[in-house]
Amino acid sequence: MNTNAKNYRQKIINLLITVVISMLVGAVLIGVLGNNPWQAYGALFQGAFVGKLNFGTTLANFAPLLLTAYAFIIPADASFFNCGVEGELYLGAITAAFVGYNFKGLPGPLHIVLCFLCAMIVGALWSLIPAVLKVRWNVNEVCVTILMNYVAMYIASYLVNGPMSAKTGTAQTPAVADNTQLAKFLVPSQANTGIFIAIAVTIFLYWMMNHSTVGYEIRSVGQNPHFSEYIGISPVKSMVNSMLISGAIGGMTGCIFVLGVYGYFLDNFSMGIAFNGMLAALIVGNDYKLTPFLAFFIAALQSGAQGMERNTGVPKSIVDVIISIFIIFATMEALFSFLSKKKKNSTAKSQSNTHHKEAES
Amino acid sequence: MDDFVVEMKNIVKNFGQVHAIKNGQFSLRKGEIHSLVGENGAGKSTMMNILYGIYQRDSGSIAIKGKQMEKIVPKTAIENGIGMVHQDFMLINDLSVLENIILGWEPRKHLEIDFAKAEKDIRYYIDNYNMEIQPEKRINQISVGEAQRVEIIKTLYRGADILILDEPTAILTPQECEKFFEILNNLKKDGKSVIFISHKLNEVMEISDRITVMRQGQYVATVNRADTNTKELAKMMVGREVFLNIERKKANVGKTVLSVDNLWTSGEKELSKIRGISLDVHAGEIVGIAGVDGNGQTEFIEAITGLRKVERGKVMLNGKDVTNLSPKKIRETGLAHIPEDRNSRGLNRQMNIMENIVAVKLNQKPYTNGAKINVKPIRDFSEKLIHKFDIRPDIPEMCTKTLSGGNAQKIVVAREVDADKDLLIAAQPSRGVDIGAIESIRNVLNEEKQKGKAILLVSADLQEVLSLSDRIAVMYDGKIVGIISAKDANENNVGVLMMGGTLQHDKTDEGSAAS
């Protein structure tokens, strides 16, 4: 309900400027390595979009980025900085694998739904822990969620190397039932119908956060918990809800990996995918509308990087460096408001300690 | 040539769109106590913040002790002998009194702090001006009165001979005020000059040598105390004849709506912990709670509205036990609440007017269908209330961040009154609100009383409590020390109770008056 069109336009312009600057820095780095930046970027573009494998990889990267970004934004709206989506991802995935390769007699659609449901429940329960620690004892969530990621990864790793091992030599579970695997397209890429599930869920989440009471309550709690409590919205409930939702989304993402990409749980399959999703969200300032675009952009960069390395020898990690430079610049909101002459009265603003001073006295 | 230690001429200050000061003039003679008066929004605090260097003037000239000042920051002001004690103390809770006083002017032993010398220096001020403080205690362990003395000693320690005091008596009882005025006179005898910002005209008439009046950012006049009186001052402040006492309407008392029985609840400070309060509020009456801020009023209201845990005792609303129920359930049982802090409790400043005004009804049709929010009915509802309560600007989509105190408060009042609940709690409803809005809010409270609502009023403004309430309960040290009916109440006996004293003749109806 509360938009400021001019600020929004400014935001998008800032974003584009940041992209350009980061790409320029990247071009310099590539040049320093002795390669031709234009060639490299050309290969980057091709690697992202040209050909079934490339475009499919872009799409396959896009889905989890989008979901994990939203899994970060929703608790962030309740002012809860959830860095634990990676852990949700792993536990959701291992749960989906478990449900997938057991219960083999069930009809396909039912089995798929069961996998998703269990993955989401496990993810939600996992996220409940840092949420409770925060609301009861004010434990810093950044710290706890990051540490819990390691715990989740080790739990999954133990399971896949031990009781759930397929005993094949690589660390993976047995394959899930054939009828649970999500249909692939754009073979030989990893693109699968999970992508459409991801998009549908994202649209639902967007509606929920911006047009429903659940979203209003979560945002209200994030903006002013005292007011929310006073008016009858329980800050505890909303914060916990936001984390349950986040956990469910994270678990769902893990499930998509197992059912759609691999067909089994593979140890250490995620190289920080959820962190990239979090970055995508941070770059656009936790904006629901802009996040999909950025998620797509990063997905394209990542798949393009593989193509770039194959064709020009420029290492993939350059793209990671570019992306992280991008995020460094993107966090500096005020970087461009210095350049565009904003008429804010800086003294008045810097005085207010907690909340806003009224225009008087 | 008069010996002016401060001269401020033709000051202009804008905060974005807001013209806080259009024409500011102020001068201070050496060794005088000079009051700067005006209602909220007059610009008096802003003028002094500019003198002290917290804000920068847009134009105009400032001379301190004859020296023209270009740019002033607090450091320069302090170097030139100016010290300021703000309404919100600049004291750091975790640190000790001693550490707060020496901060920035620490006596050194090379890179270290010379604690022994610091203690000695502070002791000098305690003894010389008769100001009792405890250097080793932490700020969150001392009383408000003591904290104020710490602030004053802090300014003296920094070498101030010009003291600016912003509404210093807002937190003191009438009796503590007397002691405070003694301290001021001690300072004056010692050659210090004092600027006293206030809107309490009785005190201003008692203590000042000269008085400057400001109104809506403009300088109005400077008068000698001997040549004026409160009525004249009020007229200059508001620009019209002011009737400060709103006529109290007769009460038609009905059934008991709120019944509090032996309530115990936690408190931010020792003084404000509630230890056994019992109080009833009936339909059709206004019960006013008088008391110096910080004696548990905040905690009491939070306990009965579900925002603080009740540790012992019961709260009954409309016959139902609402002790420790959620704020939502208590509201549904029949509560509306105008909170004392509209910025953190009353409003979500990041949302717009309609989101705030509909907040309490959001879960009802037609504002939501299941989970979906319907914007149009919400806007219609908001426009209705905006016009009824004269909220400006009258745009429902306007973000509440920039609204003035009066208009922000009107949104809260509109929402709570429209909720039409049997019990209406109004905590500090006039704080930080301009006179026009104050009158309309007080009229609303009287109207609701006539409609048969039960109203619980909490106010640190004694005049407000006396003029609106049918019964007055005085809170001190987390207890109700006396309940006086309106016809028997006056500033003196209520003031005595506010300080924890006792009345000579037992004029209390009920309650635990100390004897």
Added chain:
Amino acid sequence: MNFGKIFDYTLIYSTIRYSTPILFAALAATITQQADILNIGTEGIMLISAFVSVCVSYYSGSWFLAILAAMVIGVLMAMIMAVANLKCKADICAIGMAINMFALAVTKFGIKQFLGTTGTFTDPKIVGVPKIHIPAFDNIPFLNKTFNNWSFMEVFGIVLVFILYHILYRTVWGLRLRSVGRFPMAAETAGINVTKMKYEVMIISGIIGGLAGAHLSLGYTQMFTENMTNGRGFMGVAAMYFGGMNPVVAWIGCLLFGFTDTVGNRLQGYGWPSQFVLMLPYIITILVVSISLWRHTVSEKKLKSSVIPAKKVKKGGMV
């Protein structure tokens, strides 16, 4: 399981050894937290410093230069964070995580580009930080195992704890820092340049973070592995919370983490699955932080409760 073999006196030095990298991280986080800056980028600063010190030591043969380089790069990273947060209004957690991402990316790139390999780089040419050898202890097993052959950094870490404690609570700069973190407006009106202090504190944190990284890769072993910090920077932040911004109590927290780390490793020798052992420090950290904040919440509640009689208050304003 032989308890005697697990819990013997060699545990003392083991604990110190494992806790030292976390200790440096905790001190780096503590000093900024006093200025109300949550330095979540400690992890990234440590990682990048670890990499740089290995590089410099390998190419120059000097551990001293390596430590200097680590400190320089630590300051550089910290300054990026400082400018982003203080000048460009970046959210501190966001820029912290950004630095962490950047460190991961750059070190991954660097280990390939400058050291010619991926995964782990180790080489006899890398010069580690020297150990302090006390010949007199050689023949006494208890003293030898417990106090002999400490890395210089391990000693310095403990010394640093007390240096910081003294600075915070006894010096002028320390008092001003504490005011800046708790009530910047009051500090400003006392004439303290809040922004300048915040920059100063970030520089110091960068130096300490650099030392943390240098110790990690050169202090005991001499190698660099991708992502070798593995969450230890965050554990340092957790220790900071445990200590309530007090360096001495934070140190105790670090010792606790080091203790669990080392016990866990020993248990691995008894057939405990490696993942459980690896999990242990993280779980303990979470438990410790939760318990300390639980206790803090309970004591706050007690302090404010009306039904519990007021206790006598301790003298002195210091923690």
